[in-house]
Amino acid sequence: MSIFSKGHFVTPFNNQYVNKRTFIPRDERCPPTNLFQPSILPGTRNNFGHEDPSSSTWCRRPKHFFVLSNAGKPIYSRYGDESRMSSLLGVLQAILSLVSDDNDTLQSIVTGHHKFVFLLKGPLYLVAVAQTDEPERQLQCQLGYVYDQILSIVSLGQIRRIFESRHNFDLRKLITGTEGMLDHLIDHLSNNFSFALGSVESVRLPVPLRQRLGIALKLAKSTNVLYAVLATGMKLITLLRPKTVTLYASDLHILLSTVDSFSSFKIGEHWIPICLPKFNAEGFLHVYICYITSHTCLLLLSTDKNRFAEMSEIKTNVVDKLTRTGDLQKLDQLLDESPYTSADTGIPALRQFYYRSHKYTQHTGSYFGEPYVKLQEQQSLLEKYHLAWSCLRDKNQPIRIYHQTTATEAIIGWWKKVDHTRGAIY
Amino acid sequence: MSTRKKVLLKVIILGDSGVGKTSLMNQYVNKRFSNQYKATIGADFLTKELVIDDKLVTIQIWDTAGQERFQSLGVAFYRGADCCVLCYDVNNARSFETLDSWRDEFLVQASPRDPENFPFVVLGNKIDLEDSKRMVSQRRAMNWCQSKGNIPYFETSAKEGIKVDAAFETIAQNALKKEAENDLYSDFPEPIRIDQDTTRDPGCAC
Numbered sequence: 001m002s003i004f005s006k007g008h009f010v011t012p013f014n015n016q017y018v019n020k021r022t023f024i025p026r027d028e029r030c031p032p033t034n035l036f037q038p039s040i041l042p043g044t045r046n047n048f049g050h051e052d053p054s055s056s057t058w059c060r061r062p063k064h065f066f067v068l069s070n071a072g073k074p075i076y077s078r079y080g081d082e083s084r085m086s087s088l089l090g091v092l093q094a095i096l097s098l099v100s101d102d103n104d105t106l107q108s109i110v111t112g113h114h115k116f117v118f119l120l121k122g123p124l125y126l127v128a129v130a131q132t133d134e135p136e137r138q139l140q141c142q143l144g145y146v147y148d149q150i151l152s153i154v155s156l157g158q159i160r161r162i163f164e165s166r167h168n169f170d171l172r173k174l175i176t177g178t179e180g181m182l183d184h185l186i187d188h189l190s191n192n193f194s195f196a197l198g199s200v201e202s203v204r205l206p207v208p209l210r211q212r213l214g215i216a217l218k219l220a221k222s223t224n225v226l227y228a229v230l231a232t233g234m235k236l237i238t239l240l241r242p243k244t245v246t247l248y249a250s251d252l253h254i255l256l257s258t259v260d261s262f263s264s265f266k267i268g269e270h271w272i273p274i275c276l277p278k279f280n281a282e283g284f285l286h287v288y289i290c291y292i293t294s295h296t297c298l299l300l301l302s303t304d305k306n307r308f309a310e311m312s313e314i315k316t317n318v319v320d321k322l323t324r325t326g327d328l329q330k331l332d333q334l335l336d337e338s339p340y341t342s343a344d345t346g347i348p349a350l351r352q353f354y355y356r357s358h359k360y361t362q363h364t365g366s367y368f369g370e371p372y373v374k375l376q377e378q379q380s381l382l383e384k385y386h387l388a389w390s391c392l393r394d395k396n397q398p399i400r401i402y403h404q405t406t407a408t409e410a411i412i413g414w415w416k417k418v419d420h421t422r423g424a425i426y
Numbered sequence: 427m428s429t430r431k432k433v434l435l436k437v438i439i440l441g442d443s444g445v446g447k448t449s450l451m452n453q454y455v456n457k458r459f460s461n462q463y464k465a466t467i468g469a470d471f472l473t474k475e476l477v478i479d480d481k482l483v484t485i486q487i488w489d490t491a492g493q494e495r496f497q498s499l500g501v502a503f504y505r506g507a508d509c510c511v512l513c514y515d516v517n518n519a520r521s522f523e524t525l526d527s528w529r530d531e532f533l534v535q536a537s538p539r540d541p542e543n544f545p546f547v548v549l550g551n552k553i554d555l556e557d558s559k560r561m562v563s564q565r566r567a568m569n570w571c572q573s574k575g576n577i578p579y580f581e582t583s584a585k586e587g588i589k590v591d592a593a594f595e596t597i598a599q600n601a602l603k604k605e606a607e608n609d610l611y612s613d614f615p616e617p618i619r620i621d622q623d624t625t626r627d628p629g630c631a632c
Contacts, residue, residue: 071506072486073434083434083475083484090471090486097502165539167506168605170434 051080053088064129065146065186068093069163075124075171076150076179078186082172092116096125108136119143123163124150124171133383135390138196142189145253148277149185152254153178156281184261185254190379192234193354196386199361200249201235204340209330214238216321220300220314224307226285228314229299231256232335236362237296249361251276259289259297266291269315271308274301288312292319293328295335342366351409352381371408381409388413434484435601436506438536440528441490441513442521446551448489449584450513454594455487457587474594478602485598504536509545509601516550516581519561522570529574545600546577549593554583 051058058080066085067076072093074082082089096118099106109116117139119126126143151159154174162169194201205213213230217240220228227247230237234256241247258274259265270289275281288300288311298318300311322328342350344366352372356363372378388402392415402413439447448470455472470489475482488503510532514521529546538544548571550562564581571577578600580593 071436073436083432086473086484086486087471101502168508172432
């Protein structure tokens, strides 16, 4: 069944099946209610927990993410309580496993206006169901981040050990309470271009200030500190790491997204275990989290879970030093100011741009001004960027210059050997 | 967010065709609130939510339809089951005799961790028909269940709704008991030793 492993798998179901059994057709997005169980019990998730496949809001969501075990047990659903997806996920498991039994892998199903994209990772199956124009590769990449976020909570080593002996394990036992992290990540996957670029967005700062911040961060140098990071939201201010130990962009995304997902981290000091999958998917690091100003978060990662007191002391030293020099206040002021716009570049008619440095795996982008003020307008532009980016990155047909025009805009993507430049020019 | 514990139980229903597996489930599930998700792949998926011991239990019932076709699902279908329900028709001796092979096949395919103590439940269905048609006596069925490690046995009628709820309650409770053993799981891995595994290609020079 080679059709499964390459390209799209066109669903073999006849029309009757599609109309009656799935929630797919655009003109019939809401299935007959008797196909899905109305529930007597209220949802247990606070975020859209009351939605289920019989509700019209659920059907209208442009993108769904599901995680299930290879036994067909639901683990996570972005919208609606995952328990109520158990019939739907049972069907998906059966289809996926049917193909797996032929030593093949189902990558995607395109039917009607929907794209089903799958990522099979041992005992975990991840599924994206999208009505958006995002390329399949993009959705695969997003599923990869969802998988990484799960591993940050339950390491790969743990998952392997659990499912080796217990195929029936309900992984929600270990995930419950952290769904907020997955929700937060998934919402950012569509709105934040960093994930697609696979690089970290750095904050624009005067060079001397960033250097002084870096020097202050050196106070964190200790055999017990693996990484020290100063960040604001999903953006990097500066970081300290050993010469031989890389901090991968995808791990940093997961780390920053985790910290950003709980407002309770903003007050006080926190010490939590986290697995950074690209660094080491088998075990946990411990991360010290403290907001040293309202915008700036200090993160200290250690391999030793008993080092909270030392981390707290380092934080005090760093804060003392930065307060004495006045840099902390300066930083906070700068972060308070609105981000820079494309006008700052002096290039006429440039509406928005991203610049990504391959060497540093970092990027910067200008603020979304007119006419991309509304979230919907930004998302629409980002969808075009996604397409441009996947063309520039296509290994089979590498493109160096990408140019696309619409009625009101021109998108230009440019890949230079040393750096990547991408932009949207009107 | 509610702190009520959520548990999902995967229950597989096996038995010869025509013994009333789907009818039993429809009687149990559709009576009050239900859905039937019929898939062309040869399996029906039904779901029911219950509260047992203050736990929110979702029973995910995997019904098998048309054995020849669903055989192709093999391991995938049985994997990770919490309980297996074996059904036969009390008026059809052959359907009773095949229970052995259904049970064996399940144990081979699902390869549960503790096959001796895996929760099975046996349902003898269609007791609403005349006594003269009955081909399998209660004693015979109970003897078989006893010989297989005291499998709980119920005589049911999907048509009349006799003993269906009681049977499924036992199914849920036995599965829950078995599933709860997973709670004993405790594992926090050894800390990462960075001196061992840290030299990798620099992908990010942040």
